[in-house]
Amino acid sequence: MFAFCICHVFALLAVLSAGFEDERTLRRENGPRLLRDAVFAEFKDEGKQNHTVLQLDEDTGEIYAGGEDFLFKLDVEKFAAVTEFLPQNNQSYQVVETQDVAGISPFNYTQNCLSLTVEGDVYTAAPLDKDGSFLQFRRRAESRSDVWMDEDWLSDPTFVSASWVQWKEDPDNDKIYMFFREKNSDNYPEAEPWISRVARVCKVDEGGSKQFLQNTWTSFLKARLVCGYPEESLYFNRLQDVHVMRADDWHLTRIYALFSSSWNSSAVCIYTIKTIEGLFESSSFKGYDKEIPQPRPGTCVKNRQDLSMSTLNMLKDYPEMSQWVYPLHSSAPFYVSNYHYRKIAVDTVQAADQHLYNVLLLATDSGRIHKVLESGSEPFIILQTEPLSNSSVHSMKLDSKRKKLVVGFSDKIVVLNLQNCQDYNTSCEDCVLARDPYCSWTASGCAPTELRGVNGSVKRGAVQDFPGGQLSACSSTAGNRTKRDTDLSQTEQHVVPLGSPLYMSCPIDSYHATYRWEHGPGSGPCLPVNSECLLLIPAMAEEHYGLHRCVSTENNHTKVVKTYHLRKPTNLLPASHDRRHSIRFQLHGAAAAAEAPRVPWTLLGLVLALCSLKHF
Numbered sequence: 001m002f003a004f005c006i007c008h009v010f011a012l013l014a015v016l017s018a019g020f021e022d023e024r025t026l027r028r029e030n031g032p033r034l035l036r037d038a039v040f041a042e043f044k045d046e047g048k049q050n051h052t053v054l055q056l057d058e059d060t061g062e063i064y065a066g067g068e069d070f071l072f073k074l075d076v077e078k079f080a081a082v083t084e085f086l087p088q089n090n091q092s093y094q095v096v097e098t099q100d101v102a103g104i105s106p107f108n109y110t111q112n113c114l115s116l117t118v119e120g121d122v123y124t125a126a127p128l129d130k131d132g133s134f135l136q137f138r139r140r141a142e143s144r145s146d147v148w149m150d151e152d153w154l155s156d157p158t159f160v161s162a163s164w165v166q167w168k169e170d171p172d173n174d175k176i177y178m179f180f181r182e183k184n185s186d187n188y189p190e191a192e193p194w195i196s197r198v199a200r201v202c203k204v205d206e207g208g209s210k211q212f213l214q215n216t217w218t219s220f221l222k223a224r225l226v227c228g229y230p231e232e233s234l235y236f237n238r239l240q241d242v243h244v245m246r247a248d249d250w251h252l253t254r255i256y257a258l259f260s261s262s263w264n265s266s267a268v269c270i271y272t273i274k275t276i277e278g279l280f281e282s283s284s285f286k287g288y289d290k291e292i293p294q295p296r297p298g299t300c301v302k303n304r305q306d307l308s309m310s311t312l313n314m315l316k317d318y319p320e321m322s323q324w325v326y327p328l329h330s331s332a333p334f335y336v337s338n339y340h341y342r343k344i345a346v347d348t349v350q351a352a353d354q355h356l357y358n359v360l361l362l363a364t365d366s367g368r369i370h371k372v373l374e375s376g377s378e379p380f381i382i383l384q385t386e387p388l389s390n391s392s393v394h395s396m397k398l399d400s401k402r403k404k405l406v407v408g409f410s411d412k413i414v415v416l417n418l419q420n421c422q423d424y425n426t427s428c429e430d431c432v433l434a435r436d437p438y439c440s441w442t443a444s445g446c447a448p449t450e451l452r453g454v455n456g457s458v459k460r461g462a463v464q465d466f467p468g469g470q471l472s473a474c475s476s477t478a479g480n481r482t483k484r485d486t487d488l489s490q491t492e493q494h495v496v497p498l499g500s501p502l503y504m505s506c507p508i509d510s511y512h513a514t515y516r517w518e519h520g521p522g523s524g525p526c527l528p529v530n531s532e533c534l535l536l537i538p539a540m541a542e543e544h545y546g547l548h549r550c551v552s553t554e555n556n557h558t559k560v561v562k563t564y565h566l567r568k569p570t571n572l573l574p575a576s577h578d579r580r581h582s583i584r585f586q587l588h589g590a591a592a593a594a595e596a597p598r599v600p601w602t603l604l605g606l607v608l609a610l611c612s613l614k615h616f
Contacts, residue, residue, distance in 0.1 A: 036386065039385075042413070063076055063413065070084065111127050125137045125157075125178070135156075136153075136157075150213075155183045162179070163244040179198055192235070208312060220319055225271070230331065231331065236269075237261065242256065245346050254273075255272070255276070269333045272328065335360070339370070343393050345398040347418065350437075351449055361418075389414070394408045428474035502536075506532065510554055513554035515533045
């Protein structure tokens with residue numbers, strides 16, 4: 001009966017382990033290498049929910065979180081310092097000034113909107129009507145003309161992001177870029193319902209004259225953003241989020257765009273402003289087959305009188321480019337995943353080799369954050385931060401100066417420390433294999449790379465390796481703890497009677513490694529359940545006694561993760577202790593030897609208890 005029950009236990013474990021396959025399966029080189037909890041600080045006010053607005057002032061480190069009838073100011077380093085700015089406890093405040101914010105602010109938090117402030121002018125997209133309709137991009141200025149769109153230029157748009165790109169050598173050519181998706185005007189049954197776009201206007205644009213296009217953009221152009229596999233005509237058409245990585249030279253400014261698809265996958269494509277601007281200046285205009293007038297539609301001019309009527313007429317009727325905007329990796333996206341990503345931020349980190357590396361921070365719809373290294377044309381998922389909330393991510397802001405990521409949920413705000421190097425502090429090999437440019441191996445362990453010396457340079461002697469995570473430098477590193485030698489003083493000792501069931505577990509240090517259990521001259525696979533690698537022995541036999549080692553191998557580096565020494569009882573138990581007590585004792589001892597996964601082993605204990613009662 002007992003053996004029969006054990007068989008049922010192992011069958012149950014097989015089913016349970018299969019349920020963890022999507023997140024926990026070993027050797028998933030295209031998935032996260034590590035799964036970690038990395039919360040630096042958290043703010044939650046039970047009385048204030050739906051944090052729908054999140055702004056970060058990177059100079060001061062101040063976070064502004066707002067929602068319906070409240071506004072908080074937080075400090076990214078000192079989360080306990082909280083200031084509330086709106087009426088509470090029925091206090092009354094004198095209204096100093098009111099403004100008409102139609103077209104600047106949404107009527108409720110569920111409506112699409114975005115805003116950008118440039119030199120005192122507000123560029124915004126928000127509905128003009130309470131039902132959320134008539135959404136367009138406009139500028140509200142104090143000392144300049146208010147400018148907006150022609151209502152025929154867009155079809156039911158959803159605005160995602162806007163950014164100011166400066167031409168430092170020619171400020172009159174500064175542009176405001178906007179990224180959005182709109183309904184596809186193609187009614188073909190197999191056509192995608194949405195098309196992703198980039199559009200731009202000139203910062204100096206004052207709109208047309210009183211006779212034509214008054215208070216309407218005279219520089220608006222739009223083009224389609226392509227992200228996918230052009231040879232297969234397979235595209236990710238739903239733009240989700242955008243991060244603009246500015247450069248001193250505007251040509252080098254990069255656009256990291258996050259897309260989703262109709263087949264529930266996500267992709268990141270990378271564009272340059274040089275490519276986008278080149279297309280706006282050279283492409284033909286969709287639907288227009290005549291000679292293009294001069295100055296070319298979309299040209300930035302300070303004086304509206306410099307634009308001819310033919311130029312304005314063409315721009316009004318044909319604002320779309322014929323050519324499409326392709327990413328740097330034109331044949332395929334930079335990164336494709338089955339995770340459902342919703343937000344993206346990108347940080348630049350100076351690594352120990354003095355080179356700059358870009359790290360993508362991607363938020364999933366389930367509240368996880370992925371840290372992804374951009375190394376050449378290949379992405380590498382450094383780690384996954386475990387779910388931070390039961391709700392989805394509303395907003396995400398990067399504090400590159402302090403290396404913190406601020407994540408806004410409807411019920412709370414979380415700050416993550418991007419320099420969480422203790423996750424790889426076991427050895428030089430673990431630190432290097434992590435391939436995290438925020439961290440490098442030093443004489444004092446795995447430490448933040450950008451903690452600089454007095455001359456501003458990265459610490460000398462720090463060990464990293466990109467892109468391959470090669471370990472050759474670890475062998476000569478001062479203060480190196482490259483090998484986790486396992487002797488009997490580090491081995492868990494357990495006395496196990498013959499015939500007793502037993503399981504042993506070791507922690508999964510890396511989901512890119514392979515794991516095996518070694519015993520004597522032989523070895524066998526492990527059973528991955530949650531974050532543990534298990535060895536299950538239904539009934540102890542003579543051949544099971546001795547040393548059992550859990551060994552991992554990654555990138556030609558092998559290490560012993562955990563060791564057990566199983567021994568026979570030295571003294572026979574008294575007659576009053578029957579077999580049931582010895583089994584319970586040994587199971588309790590084995591469970592104490594390692595932190596077992598909560599769900600499977602709770603069920604295992606229940607099944608064993610039921611089997612024990614039936615047997616006796």
